[in-house]
Amino acid sequence: MSSLYLDESLELGAVTPGATVELSGDEARHAVTVARVRTGERIAIGDGRGILVRGVVVSTGARELALEVEEVLVEEPPETRITLVQALAKGDRDELAVQAATELGVDAVVPWAAARSVSRWEGPKAEKGRQRWASIVREAVKQSIRAWLPPVAPVTTTGDLAGLLQGTRMLLLEPTATTPITDIRPDGRDLALVVGPEGGIAPPELERLVAAGAEPVRLGASVLRTSTAGPAAIAVLNAALGRW
Template identity: 80%
Template sequence: MSNLYLDERLDAAAVAPGATVELTGDEARHAVTVARVRVGERVAIGDGRGTIASGAVASTGPRELAIEVDEVVFEEPPAVRLTLVQALAKGDRDELAVQAATELGVDRVVPWAAARSVSRWEGQKAQKGRARWAAIVREATKQSIRSYLAEVDEPATTAQLPARLDGQRMLLLEPTASVRLTDLEPDGRDLALVVGPEGGIAPAELDRLVAAGAEPVRLGASVLRTSTAGPAAIAVLSAALGRW
């Protein structure tokens, strides 16, 4: 299967079999000098908005690569979008969740400064953290050869979540909930999965979000880590929505 590289500047309207598509900058440098892509090898270039053009490499340079397109695929956006609201967590557990969620098809990621989050993003650390998550999403998109690049929001507080998720069906992953996620019937609204940190969602936060319309749901009898709960729920919902 072709390696995927992303270029948000790609003009999908101008891409067709027989055309030449050029990749430049750091993405091309990585392909040529790190991945050691050579003339004749097959690669794909996507715009992150549904279009992927594939073909053999026609030429390379230190920071450029060109392919002769022989196939163009456009994937329609999903009818129901999935958002992961991931609580900031210690170590790399939140990053692992973001990486796996991207590979499994999440469409949007919202970093959440939950009450029990040990990690805190403040000032410039918030900008760096968001940039780090965006880089993780980008690499996971390429690795899984996804046609859409998920959005990464600015960090949100608990008070900001209802407005940030306006119009979406908010699902709180809560081990004590009486409703199982597998019993949930999609109703056409976009879905937002809210995953707490290591200590879980604080009772006051749970009450506040439920009062704002959120629905507590559980995955099963076991309690999953914050790094695995979101991706597991996305897999369940992907099957329910017919994505898989």
């Protein structure tokens, strides 16, 4: 299977087989000097907006390479989008959740400063944290060879979630919920999966989110870590939406 490289500045909409696509900058430098891509190898280049081109590398430089296109793949956006609202967590547990969720096909990521989040993104740290998650998402897209690059929103508070996700069906992962996530059926709305931190969602937050229209759902009898709960739920939703 070919490796994927991303360049969001590329306009691949008019590219046809036989054309040449040039990759430059840091992404090309990584391909040539780190991954050691050489002339004659087959790779894929994507724009992060639904188009992948596959072909043979015909030339390389220190910070550039050229691809002769053999195949153009166009992927339409999903009918039902899934957004992961991931609570900030200590260590790298939130990052593990974001990485796995991206590989599993999540369409957008929202960092959530929950009441029980040990990690805090404040001041300059807020944008630095968002950029870190965006980098993790980007690398996960490349690893899983996805055509769409999910955006990562700025960190949000519980009070802002309802407004941010207006018109979206919010599914709140809660071990005490009576409705299993396997009972969820698509109703035409996009989905937002809300995952709490290590200590769970605080009762006042739970009440506030339910009052805003969120539906508490459970995964099963066991209680999963915040790093695995979101990806597990996304796998279930992928089956329900017919993605798998």
